[in-house]
Amino acid sequence: MKEIKTLIQEAEIYQSQGLLQDALRQYISASKILLKKEQSEKKNMLMRSITKKIHQLEQSLYNNQQDLKTPKLSKKSQDLVKNLSSYSKKLGKDEALLEGAMSLAKLGQYKSAITEFNKLLTNKKLCVHAAKNIIRNFIALSKPEMAVKHYKRWIEKKRFQNRQFENIRLFLESNLKNKGFEKLLSSHNDTIPEKPPTSNNQPIDDEPEEPLDIISIGIILENRSKEETLELDVNFQSGNNINVILTSNDHKLVEHYSVGYKIPQIRFFLVNALFIGQGIVSSFSKITLGPKIDNYSLDFEIID
Amino acid sequence: MAIVNLKKREIECKIVYYGPGRCGKTTNLEYIHKAFKKQVTSEMVSINTDGDRTLFFDFLPMELGKLKGCDVRVHLYTVPGQVQYTSTRKLVLRGVDGIVFVADSLEVRREKNMLSLKDLHQNLKEYGLSILKIPLVLQFNKRDLAKEGIPLMSAEQMEKDLNKQLKVPSYPGSAITGEGVGKTLQACLKLTIQSLKKELSWND
Ligand SMILES: Nc1nc2c(ncn2[C@@H]2O[C@H](COP(=O)(O)OP(=O)(O)O)[C@@H](O)[C@H]2O)c(=O)[nH]1
Ligand SMILES: [Mg+2]
Numbered sequence: 001m002k003e004i005k006t007l008i009q010e011a012e013i014y015q016s017q018g019l020l021q022d023a024l025r026q027y028i029s030a031s032k033i034l035l036k037k038e039q040s041e042k043k044n045m046l047m048r049s050i051t052k053k054i055h056q057l058e059q060s061l062y063n064n065q066q067d068l069k070t071p072k073l074s075k076k077s078q079d080l081v082k083n084l085s086s087y088s089k090k091l092g093k094d095e096a097l098l099e100g101a102m103s104l105a106k107l108g109q110y111k112s113a114i115t116e117f118n119k120l121l122t123n124k125k126l127c128v129h130a131a132k133n134i135i136r137n138f139i140a141l142s143k144p145e146m147a148v149k150h151y152k153r154w155i156e157k158k159r160f161q162n163r164q165f166e167n168i169r170l171f172l173e174s175n176l177k178n179k180g181f182e183k184l185l186s187s188h189n190d191t192i193p194e195k196p197p198t199s200n201n202q203p204i205d206d207e208p209e210e211p212l213d214i215i216s217i218g219i220i221l222e223n224r225s226k227e228e229t230l231e232l233d234v235n236f237q238s239g240n241n242i243n244v245i246l247t248s249n250d251h252k253l254v255e256h257y258s259v260g261y262k263i264p265q266i267r268f269f270l271v272n273a274l275f276i277g278q279g280i281v282s283s284f285s286k287i288t289l290g291p292k293i294d295n296y297s298l299d300f301e302i303i304d
Numbered sequence: 305m306a307i308v309n310l311k312k313r314e315i316e317c318k319i320v321y322y323g324p325g326r327c328g329k330t331t332n333l334e335y336i337h338k339a340f341k342k343q344v345t346s347e348m349v350s351i352n353t354d355g356d357r358t359l360f361f362d363f364l365p366m367e368l369g370k371l372k373g374c375d376v377r378v379h380l381y382t383v384p385g386q387v388q389y390t391s392t393r394k395l396v397l398r399g400v401d402g403i404v405f406v407a408d409s410l411e412v413r414r415e416k417n418m419l420s421l422k423d424l425h426q427n428l429k430e431y432g433l434s435i436l437k438i439p440l441v442l443q444f445n446k447r448d449l450a451k452e453g454i455p456l457m458s459a460e461q462m463e464k465d466l467n468k469q470l471k472v473p474s475y476p477g478s479a480i481t482g483e484g485v486g487k488t489l490q491a492c493l494k495l496t497i498q499s500l501k502k503e504l505s506w507n508d
Contacts (some may be wrong), residue, residue: 006453013454014412017446018326022412259430283430285394 001037004030006049014055020064024057038234084176094123101133105236106243110137116251121159128160131168132213133236135175140235144181174215178233178269214242218267221253229267230254235297241282254298257281263300278303313374317500319492321382322424323406324416328445329382331479332406336380336489339482376498378493394427402439402496404488406479407466409446411455414465421466435470439495442467442474443488448481 002099011026031050037043086210101116114137120130138147151172154160160168176182214237218229236243246254258264263279279300287295321329337344379392405424407417425435434442444462457465459476467474477484 009452011452013449013452014410017410019410019412022410025412285430 004033004046007033011053020057020061020259024054024061027054027057072126094120094126098126098130101130102236102238105133105137105140108287108298110141110291113137121154128164128167129238132171135168135172136234136236139175139179144176144179144184148174148184171213171215174213174270176216214268214270215236216269217242217244218269219254219263220265220267222264240302241299242279242302243297243299245287245292246292246298249298251296257284257298259283262303266302314381315374315500316377316380317401317496318381319402319489319496320396320400321380321404321406322397322420322436323445324413324420325407326407327406327413328479329337329406329416329419330445332404332485332488333380333382335485338438339486369506376497378496381470383468385414392495395429397424400428400431400433400438402492404441404443404492406443406445407462409444409456409462409476410449411457413504414457418465419460439492439499440470440472441488441492442470442472443484444474444476445479446475447483448478502507 007026007030011023011030014020014023014026027050031047031054034043034047034050072294081116097116097120101113101120104110104116105113110205114134117130117134117137124128132148135147138144138150151168154168155165173182173185176185214234216231216233218231221228221230230246232244232246232250234242235245260282261281266277266279268275268277279302281298281300283299285297285298287293287297312487315344321332323329365418381396403424405421406422428438429437441460444457447456450456459474475484475491475494477488479485
């Protein structure tokens, strides 16, 4: 009986520490010992109370498991992620906003990312980049119609200059085509305004050189007898840095990649062109949070 | 990667409390927040889910003395311990200047301590940092539980498990009673400031 008492005391302490697994283990050991004891009223009572404890612990563990499966970041946490992301770099406010939005998207928090990208639409330098990311995120959410809807709304509101509209439209079109949704666009063929939407026709002086938009990539797998490629949609692009999401099956094909690894041959599918290049892996890890959980996130930098 | 703000004459650095789930990281910060009130300049943000776990991190800057005429402002963070949150843990380590590794003295947590230290090593590596070079101290927490008669590891055992290669300062403590908590933080701050001086070539 003394042994059982010790086990129960330990279990209680572990439980108070939040160490539920460890508490459960002690209770189970206690019940096993108790089972071997002679029948008595005391034994039955103790057994009932231990069994109840075990059930409670199992329930709590199960509930925690469920919580973890759908970890939703609260508003507060999301704000903290955003602050955290821009912590170590001294960035301008909007650049910090951009980086925060990207981190959210990388965690699969696409909706919040879209909200953040929307705030950047008024920034002359970043607006096109933001618009493209909004499109990408809607497509990642499997809501291509929302991407089109936003695009239409931008046109109504004359958000961009003509050249920018063409740029964004091309981007939208290629992304939709890539997913087989080109139909969605056909009815909007004539929606690009004829004239520049801004009445005072100021030149876009401080608009940076737009990086080439990469819609998807094909990694040419090494050491195969015949050419095999791994086709992936681009989840994210920031200049020469590309982020793609891999399923665990995709992952098996390239599991030897690690940070600094040089991917020897990649096909880059642009809006209207294709080029072949190489990449250096900058990060490769399993996603452990959000809707893309258990997939893999690969970041690499394009090199010539 | 401390941030030096010459305009405000301020140096910002970041210390992260790392360790397995439930080892007492949050309790450490809570104690610091209470006990060093004068130095604390911000609210503590702590986020818990229903399962009473820290989902994210706690945030607590405090002011230290001056370094070459600059105020040193320290951000203290904890990381969530659950395996499910590896990406968050990695994110919190970004730009870290010093680390307190909180180990759980409970014997049943032996393996969890070692796994967490390995995880720290790996995550630092991914940021190009070496666990052997970064300012790091260990805390053997929950020593108060010895009097409850629950199996604890001896300090020697924990040294052998965790500190054989690292050879960093280690402190027994109890985040609940506050024993050793200040000492651990002080030691980590000292190492961090030393390393910052070196990094900024500000040796006196
Ligand atoms: N007895 C005792 N309990 C502690 C100590 N430190 C933390 N705890 C308890 O351990 C549990 C987990 O602590 P917490 O700080 O949330 O751990 P974290 O997951 O590392 O942040 C809580 O129930 C704390 O009260 C300690 O030094 N002694
Ligand atoms: Mg905590």
